[in-house]
Amino acid sequence: MPTPDVLRSLSEAMPDLEAVYRDLHAHPELAYAEHRTAAIVAARLQMDGFAVTDGIGATGVVGVLRNGEGPAVMLRADMDALPVKEQTGLDYASTATATEDTGETVPLMHACGHDVHVTCLLGAARLLAASAGLWSGTLIAVFQPAEEGRGGAQRMLTDGLFEITGKPDVVLGQHVFPHPAGTVGYRSGPFLAASDGFDVRLYGRGAHGSRPQSGVDPVVLAASTVMRLQTIVSREVAADEQAVLTVGALRAGAKANIIADHADLSLSIRSFDREVSARMVSSVRRIIEAECAASGSPRPPRFDELARFSPTVNDPVATERVAGALRALLGDDAATEIAPIMGSEDFGEFGEAASAPSVFWSLGGTDPEAYATALKAGTVDEDIPSNHSPLFAPIVQPTLTTGVSALVAAAMEWLGTSHG
Numbered sequence: 001m002p003t004p005d006v007l008r009s010l011s012e013a014m015p016d017l018e019a020v021y022r023d024l025h026a027h028p029e030l031a032y033a034e035h036r037t038a039a040i041v042a043a044r045l046q047m048d049g050f051a052v053t054d055g056i057g058a059t060g061v062v063g064v065l066r067n068g069e070g071p072a073v074m075l076r077a078d079m080d081a082l083p084v085k086e087q088t089g090l091d092y093a094s095t096a097t098a099t100e101d102t103g104e105t106v107p108l109m110h111a112c113g114h115d116v117h118v119t120c121l122l123g124a125a126r127l128l129a130a131s132a133g134l135w136s137g138t139l140i141a142v143f144q145p146a147e148e149g150r151g152g153a154q155r156m157l158t159d160g161l162f163e164i165t166g167k168p169d170v171v172l173g174q175h176v177f178p179h180p181a182g183t184v185g186y187r188s189g190p191f192l193a194a195s196d197g198f199d200v201r202l203y204g205r206g207a208h209g210s211r212p213q214s215g216v217d218p219v220v221l222a223a224s225t226v227m228r229l230q231t232i233v234s235r236e237v238a239a240d241e242q243a244v245l246t247v248g249a250l251r252a253g254a255k256a257n258i259i260a261d262h263a264d265l266s267l268s269i270r271s272f273d274r275e276v277s278a279r280m281v282s283s284v285r286r287i288i289e290a291e292c293a294a295s296g297s298p299r300p301p302r303f304d305e306l307a308r309f310s311p312t313v314n315d316p317v318a319t320e321r322v323a324g325a326l327r328a329l330l331g332d333d334a335a336t337e338i339a340p341i342m343g344s345e346d347f348g349e350f351g352e353a354a355s356a357p358s359v360f361w362s363l364g365g366t367d368p369e370a371y372a373t374a375l376k377a378g379t380v381d382e383d384i385p386s387n388h389s390p391l392f393a394p395i396v397q398p399t400l401t402t403g404v405s406a407l408v409a410a411a412m413e414w415l416g417t418s419h420g
C-alpha cells in the first residue's frame with residue numbers, strides 16, 4: 001500500500017507543519033508581494049531535494065523532483081492574502097498591513113486559507129521526497145502568487161513555467177472551504193464558477209448640498225443603479241441557470257452638504273456557463289449606461305474590466321481516479337461528491353495550458369462540532385464564517401492532516417501505480 005507508507009511519517013512531520021502554518025497565518029502578504037512566503041517555500045523545497053526556481057510570475061516558486069520514469073504530476077498551492085482586517089481572536093492572528101498600488105494602507109489577512117494550501121503542499125512535498133523509493137515519475141510543486149483576481153496563474157505560465165518544469169500529465173489542487181474539517185468534496189465537470197468583474201465610475205456634477213438643481217447627484221444615480229443591477233439575476237437569468245451578481249463596493253462623496261461629482265462601484269458576476277456570463281456582462285453595461293442617461297450624467301460611465309476567471313471544470317476521468325483515492329484514504333463518509341461552488345479560481349488555467357486533465361477538490365476547514373450544531377439549527381450560512389470573512393479561521397487539525405494526506409493520495413494515484 002504505497003499511499004499509507006508515504007503517510008507513515010505524517011504525524012511526526014505535523015508539529016513542524018503546524019508551526020509553519022501559524023507563522024504563515026501571522027504573516028500574510030498581498031498579491032505579488034509574497035516575498036517572505038516564497039522564501040520560506042523555496043528554502044524548504046531545496047532542503048527536500050527539489051530543483052527550485054523562484055521569481056516565476058513575479059513571486060511564484062516551483063520545485064521539481066525527478067524520480068525516474070513515469071507521469072509528471074503537478075500539485076498547486078496559492079500564496080496570496082487579502083486586504084481584510086482579521087477578527088478571529090486567534091493567538092496567531094495577523095496584525096499585518098500593506099500598501100496597495102493606490103498608496104492606500106490596508107490590513108492583511110489570510111482570509112481565504114491560502115496559508116493552509118501552502119502548508120499542505122509543503123507537507124506533501126516533504127513526505128513524497130522522503131519516500132522516493134515508493135513511487136516513480138516527476139513531482140512538480142507549484143506555489144502561485146496572486147490568485148485573488150490578479151492573474152497569478154496566467155503570469156506564471158507567461159513567464160515560462162512549463163519550459164522550466166516540462167508539461168505535467170495531470171494538474172491537482174485543493175481549496176479550503178467552510179465544510180467540516182476532516183472531509184473533502186469532489187465533483188466531476190464544472191466545480192467553481194466563471195467570474196467577471198468591473199470597476200465602474202459614474203459621473204455626476206458636483207454642487208452645494210443645498211442646491212441639487214445645479215448638480216447631478218451621483219449618490220442617487222449609484223443607489224438606483226445598484227438596485228436595478230439586482231434585477232439581472234431575478235429577471236434576465238433563467239431559473240435553471242445559476243448566477244450571482246454582487247456589488248461589493250460603492251463609494252461616493254465625503255460630506256453631508258456637498259453633492260459629489262462621481263461614484264465608484266465594483267461588481268462581480270458569477271455563473272457556471274460562459275454564455276450566461278457574457279449575457280450578464282452586456283446587461284450590466286446596458287443598465288449602467290441607461291441609468292446614467294436617466295440621471296442626466298454629464299459623461300458616459302467608465303468601465304474597467306477586472307481579471308476574468310473561466311469556470312473550473314474537473315476532468316471526469318481524472319476526477320474518478322482522485323475521488324477513488326480520496327475515498328480509500330478517508331472513507332465514503334468523509335470523501336463525498338459535493339455541489340458546485342460559486343467561488344472562482346484560476347487553477348484551471350494550468351491544465352488548460354498543459355492540455356492536461358486537472359482536478360480541484362474542496363478541503364473542509366471548519367470545526368466539525370460547530371458545523372454540526374449550525375446544521376442542526378439551520379444556521380450554517382449565518383454562523384459558519386466563509387472564505388473572505390474577517391472571522392474565517394480554519395481549525396489547524398484535522399484540516400492540515402487531511403489536506404496533506406489528500407494531496408499525497410491524489411498524487412500517488414498517478415505516481416504510485418504501474419504506468420500506462
Ligand code: ZN
Pocket residue numbers: 112148387388
Ligand atoms: Zn479567495
Ligand code: ZN
Pocket residue numbers: 112113114147175
Ligand atoms: Zn482562495
